[in-house]
Amino acid sequence: MTLRFRLTDDQRALRKGVRELLARRFGREALRAAVDAPGRLDRTLWRALGEAGFFALRLPEADGGVGLGLPEAVLVFEEAGRALLPGPLVATHLAAGSVPGAAHGETVVAAVDGELAEWLDAADVVRGDASGAVPLRSVDPLTPLHRVPATRTDPWSALAGTGDVAAGTAEPVAGTGNPLAGVPGPSGGASGALLGCPDPLAVLLTAAEQLGTAGRVCELAVEHARAREQFGRPIGAFQAVQHLCADLLVRAETARAAVYAAAVTADPADIAAARLLADEAAVRGARDCLQVHGGMGFTWEADVHLHLKRAWVRAWRAGGSARSEELLAAALAG
Amino acid sequence: MDLSDTPEEEEFRARLREWLAGTLPTLPAEPSPDDWPGRRAYDLGWQRMLYDAGYAGVHWDASPTLRMVFLEETEKAGAPYVGANFVGLLHAGPTIAAEGTAGQRARWLPPILRGEQVWCQGFSEPDAGSDLASLRTRARRDGDVYVVTGSKIWTSHAEVADWCELLVRTDPDAPRHRGITWLALPMDADGVTVRPLRTLAGSAEFAEVFLDEVRVPVANRVGEENDGWRVTMVTLSFERGTAFVGEVVACRRMLGELARTARGNGRWDDPALRRRLGRLDAEFRALWRLTQWNVSEAEASGGVPGVGGSVFKLRYSHARQELYDTAAEVLGPDALDLDRPWVLDRLSSLSYTIAAGTSQIQRTIVAERILGLPRGR
Numbered sequence: 001m002t003l004r005f006r007l008t009d010d011q012r013a014l015r016k017g018v019r020e021l022l023a024r025r026f027g028r029e030a031l032r033a034a035v036d037a038p039g040r041l042d043r044t045l046w047r048a049l050g051e052a053g054f055f056a057l058r059l060p061e062a063d064g065g066v067g068l069g070l071p072e073a074v075l076v077f078e079e080a081g082r083a084l085l086p087g088p089l090v091a092t093h094l095a096a097g098s099v100p101g102a103a104h105g106e107t108v109v110a111a112v113d114g115e116l117a118e119w120l121d122a123a124d125v126v127r128g129d130a131s132g133a134v135p136l137r138s139v140d141p142l143t144p145l146h147r148v149p150a151t152r153t154d155p156w157s158a159l160a161g162t163g164d165v166a167a168g169t170a171e172p173v174a175g176t177g178n179p180l181a182g183v184p185g186p187s188g189g190a191s192g193a194l195l196g197c198p199d200p201l202a203v204l205l206t207a208a209e210q211l212g213t214a215g216r217v218c219e220l221a222v223e224h225a226r227a228r229e230q231f232g233r234p235i236g237a238f239q240a241v242q243h244l245c246a247d248l249l250v251r252a253e254t255a256r257a258a259v260y261a262a263a264v265t266a267d268p269a270d271i272a273a274a275r276l277l278a279d280e281a282a283v284r285g286a287r288d289c290l291q292v293h294g295g296m297g298f299t300w301e302a303d304v305h306l307h308l309k310r311a312w313v314r315a316w317r318a319g320g321s322a323r324s325e326e327l328l329a330a331a332l333a334g
Numbered sequence: 335m336d337l338s339d340t341p342e343e344e345e346f347r348a349r350l351r352e353w354l355a356g357t358l359p360t361l362p363a364e365p366s367p368d369d370w371p372g373r374r375a376y377d378l379g380w381q382r383m384l385y386d387a388g389y390a391g392v393h394w395d396a397s398p399t400l401r402m403v404f405l406e407e408t409e410k411a412g413a414p415y416v417g418a419n420f421v422g423l424l425h426a427g428p429t430i431a432a433e434g435t436a437g438q439r440a441r442w443l444p445p446i447l448r449g450e451q452v453w454c455q456g457f458s459e460p461d462a463g464s465d466l467a468s469l470r471t472r473a474r475r476d477g478d479v480y481v482v483t484g485s486k487i488w489t490s491h492a493e494v495a496d497w498c499e500l501l502v503r504t505d506p507d508a509p510r511h512r513g514i515t516w517l518a519l520p521m522d523a524d525g526v527t528v529r530p531l532r533t534l535a536g537s538a539e540f541a542e543v544f545l546d547e548v549r550v551p552v553a554n555r556v557g558e559e560n561d562g563w564r565v566t567m568v569t570l571s572f573e574r575g576t577a578f579v580g581e582v583v584a585c586r587r588m589l590g591e592l593a594r595t596a597r598g599n600g601r602w603d604d605p606a607l608r609r610r611l612g613r614l615d616a617e618f619r620a621l622w623r624l625t626q627w628n629v630s631e632a633e634a635s636g637g638v639p640g641v642g643g644s645v646f647k648l649r650y651s652h653a654r655q656e657l658y659d660t661a662a663e664v665l666g667p668d669a670l671d672l673d674r675p676w677v678l679d680r681l682s683s684l685s686y687t688i689a690a691g692t693s694q695i696q697r698t699i700v701a702e703r704i705l706g707l708p709r710g711r
Contacts, residue, residue, distance in 0.1 A: 004336040004399075005623075005630040011335065071335045222705050237710040239694075242701030246648070249700055253645050258620035259626045264337050273616035325612030326605075332593040332615050333602065 003263070007075075013070075014095075015075045021052055022083040028303075034086055035306065038143040041087050041108060041122035050105015054080075054089075055096040059103055064094070070201075074208040074263040081212025081282075084306055085144040088119040090205045090317075091127065099125050113198070113317050117146045140309035181291045198318035200271045204262055206317050207271070207278035211259045213314075214252040214281035214308050217289035220304060221245050224293050235292075244288045255281035272324035279321055282311035337626065339403075347403050353387055354411040361414070367537055374452060374494040381449030390447040393423050394431060398576060398632040402625065405579035410587075415580055418491045422446040422453035424577075426499040429516070433557045433565045442497070442518065454495035456486040456519065456543055457566070464695045466501075467510040467563065471545060473502035473517065480504070480517060480549045481554070482525075492528045492541035495521050500550075505560050507513030516562035518554040525549075535681040536672075574644060575628030578650055584627060585657055586618045588676075596655075596664045610660050617653045621646070644696045644704070651686035651693060664710045 007015070024138030025048055026034075034042070046117055049055065057073050059065020073093070091101050091111035101124070110119045112128030120126060120133055121144060133146040222245055225236030235241045255277040262274035286308035290297035297304045315321065339347060362379070365372030384390045392404045393416075409415070416423050427446045445451040452697035462469040471484025482502055489498070498519040505513030519526070530538035532644055557565035593611055596602040609619040628642035658680035662669035665676065672678060701707045 004338075004340075005626045006337065039664060151461050179661040218705075222707065225707055231434060234708050236701070236707035239698060239701075239710050242705075242707050242710055243694070243697040245705055245707060246697035246700035250645050250648050253642070254624055254649050257623035258616070260335055260621035261337060261619075261626070264335050269615075270619060272612075273619040276613055277620045321613075322609060324616070325609035327612070328615040329593065329608040329612035332590055332611060333597055 005264075006102065010076055011072065014072055015079060018052075018076050018079040019082075021048075021168045022079055025049075026085055029215055031084055031303070031306075035141045038119060038138075038141045039121065041119065043108075044264070046087060046108060047105040049085075049124050050103070055093050055105060056103035057093070057096075059210070063097060064103065069263075070204070070266055071260065071263040073205065074259060075136065077205045077208035078212040078215070078259075081209030081310075082216045083212070084142060084303070084310060088123060089209075090202050091118075093205065094201060095125065095127065099127075111202075112148055113202075114319060115148050115150060116316060117148055118143050118313070120144070120146045136234075138313075140306075140313045142306060142310060145313070168313060198323075200268045203275050203318045204259070204266075204271045204323070206314050207255075207262070207275040208312055210275075210278035210282035210311060211252070211255050213311050214255055214285045216246075217282075217285045217304065217307050218245070218248040218252050220307075221248055221289040221292040224296070228296075230295070235257050235294075244292055248285050248288050251277075251281040251285055268327060272327045275318070275324050276328075279315045283308070283315055286311050288290055343399060343403055347407060347630055350389070350404065350407050351411070353389075354407065355534060356385070356414055357383060358411060359411055364414075370493050371681055374418050377414065377419055378449040380414045380417070381419050381423075381447075390449075394428060398629045401576050402579050402629045405576060406583055407423075409580035409583040417647050418452045418494060419446070419449070420490065421495075421499065422451065422497075424498070425455055426453040429499065429565060429568055430518075430556055433516075438556060451496040451517075452491055452494055453497045453499060454489050454492045454521070454543075456489055456500040457499045458488045459485060460487050464692055467514070469501055469503060469512075471500070471502050473515060473550070474507070475504070475552070475559075476549075478552045479549045480515075480552060482517070482519070482545045482550055484545050486543040486545070487531070488540050489528075489543050490540055492521070492543050493530065493538075497521060498543065501536075501562055501566060504581075508560060511563040511629045513560055514562040514566075515559050516556045516565045517550050518553075518556065518616050519550055520554075521547065523548050523550065532679045533682075534684065535678055544602050567584065575632045575646070577643075578621075579625055579648065581654070582618060582621050582650070585654060586615075586622065588657065588661075589615055589618060592661055592664050599664070599666070601664055602664065607660075607663055611664070614660060615655070617649075621650055624649070630643065644691075644700050647690070648693055648700070650698045655683050668696070 025045055053066040056065040056077060057068050057076060061067040088110040092109040095109040096103035099107055099109050102109050107124045108122055109125045109127060110117060110123035111128050117130055117133055120130060130148060132149045136145050136147050138145040141171055225241050226234050230237050258274040258277040262270040290304045290308060293302055293304055296302050361529060365376050392401055419619060427443060430442050457466060459469050459471060473482045498521055500517045500519040502515055502517055503513050504515040525546040527544040529542045529544055531540040533539050601607055624646055628646060641711040658676060661676040663675060668674045669677060702709055
């Protein structure tokens with residue numbers, strides 16, 4: 001009997017390798033330095049990610065890619081989410097192969113997503129129509145955001161790869177000055193266009209990042225519950241705290257099964273389900289982790305708030321949960 | 335990571351489907367829930383059909399994956415589940431197979447597989463629920479028999495059972511877990527009294543079993559005296575992640591029916607309800623994947639269940655209750671009518687966060703055994 005729905009040795013090795021790379025290149029010190037310099041994208045790190053194959057992961061080897069599949073991409077993005085790695089990772093990854101330089105970390109690609117756009121000012125190339133975009137004071141110190149005017153047409157068509165809106169109206173965002181700004185549609189657009197919803201791959205990779213946060217905040221909560229003592233014993237010995245931690249794990253592990261399965265099937269409904277589970281695991285997980293940390297959790301110094309804020313930003317991508325819930329409901333009734 | 339069938343599984347699935355398609359139409363009508371002798375006959379009859387077709391031992395000797403395929407396909411086809419054979423097939427039988435002598439296996443296992451005998455479970459007591467190891471039913475050795483006195487509770491199928499897998503205390507002075515012994519109790523022995531217990535759903539699914547100086551031969555002991563706790567844990571870990579396969583399949587089907595009902599009665603126009611159904615669909619898709627994940631893990635570890643069981647049970651029991659609460663919203667005022675579909679099931683679902691370890695106990699297990707938090711109180 002063969003073993004199937006679990007990580008292969010190669011996949012475990014990949015995960016370990018990425019975790020080590022990120023620990024080296026984006027450890028806690030680098031993370032806090034990035035927090036202190038909001039809006040700045042570390043191009044050296046970006047190129048290092050490119051060299052490591054972060055963006056070219058799914059391109060065929062013949063095209064200079066790594067030749068791996070969606071499950072591997074999900075594992076890599078899970079690690080990125082875990083490490084709170086900043087930058088328009090999903091947009092650049094999806095642009096690899098169609099935007100020159102994206103695959104190897106030389107070009108930073110941002111994308112307009114509904115009424116929001118992440119990392120516009122740092123991007124060399126912007127996909128979608130960013131005209132009239134106004135910067136906002138982002139809740140997440142590690143994700144600069146622009147507000148894009150309420151849409152001229154369907155907000156999702158640009159992302160769904162139809163390209164009409166983007167090609168017709170896009171202008172380079174002020175300051176980027178790149179002639180490629182406004183190139184249409186990322187990959188995987190066919191099914192997305194069919195469903196009139198965002199690129200399912202962008203949704204899936206975002207879910208993978210959320211999964212990384214969900215796993216990390218569970219670890220952080222457990223570490224704190226073991227170490228912090230009150231009333232003469234670790235707070236993790238109190239059932240009220242134990243049960244918060246148990247729920248953190250339950251949400252993360254349920255989301256993990258959904259996200260990994262969606263990476264295997266690449267089915268839009270499975271992806272919608274994965275995103276709902278992963279958003280919940282990340283957002284509620286970060287909240288519970290913050291609660292377990294007590295007063296420490298409310299400080300700027302602890303990393304918990306960074307996870308919560310990033311989880312909030314990611315949860316708004318691709319139309320938020322409402323879009324995925326409606327997609328699944330429609331499939332049920334169909 | 336792979337979710338496709340191997341050729342072996344594909345063939346197993348195809349053969350099973352074909353057999354189910356030919357066999358299910360020949361099943362007799364299902365007896366009413368209160369007709370205990372009728373239900374016993376029906377469940378044993380189904381087990382006999384499985385035996386004749388070569389599927390009787392699927393819970394015991396098939397790989398976790400094939401067992402999952404079996405449960406998935408039988409549920410999809412609308413076949414009966416184990417019913418009165420539950421304890422025999424999933425608890426007592428596996429325990430005897432693992433811990434019994436050759437003579438005990440030959441005596442008790444074939445009648446279970448052939449659909450001839452029903453077993454029930456005498457574990458919980460009025461004062462030993464989640465804290466099972468505090469059980470007090472006493473067994474005193476008298477030559478070659480144990481004399482058993484005490485009471486058991488939540489015993490399903492006690493009215494129609496031939497045998498009871500019974501946990502008794504044989505050494506009251508030993509540490510709690512070390513003074514317990516596993517006995518096979520014949521339900522027709524003198525001193526055994528069964529009193530049905532009416533649940534909040536109005537039905538008599540459980541019973542209390544009173545034991546008054548019941549004489550059980552020492553030959554009916556499985557494992558050593560005072561080693562019953564370990565023997566029992568072998569039983570409890572047997573499910574290998576497949577315990578809820580059929581139920582998850584059934585929940586996913588029910589979601590489709592709910593959506594169709596909502597479209598029919600107009601409640602589908604409420605976006606809040608639609609979104610709630612969409613979220614539940616995500617939930618049960620995830621639970622199905624978690625089942626497959628746990629089964630793959632069990633497969634990889636040679637049949638030993640991983641840590642996923644408690645995680646799954648916590649999430650599933652809550653999701654299933656949420657499913658019935660959503661069904662009530664779809665039904666509207668009909669949710670108060672016991673003759674409507676799902677209304678009785680909604681009542682039954684209230685046990686899911688209690689039975690086989692309450693959600694609170696499960697969370698403590700997850701926190702201490704999986705996350706390694708310090709033992710609390």
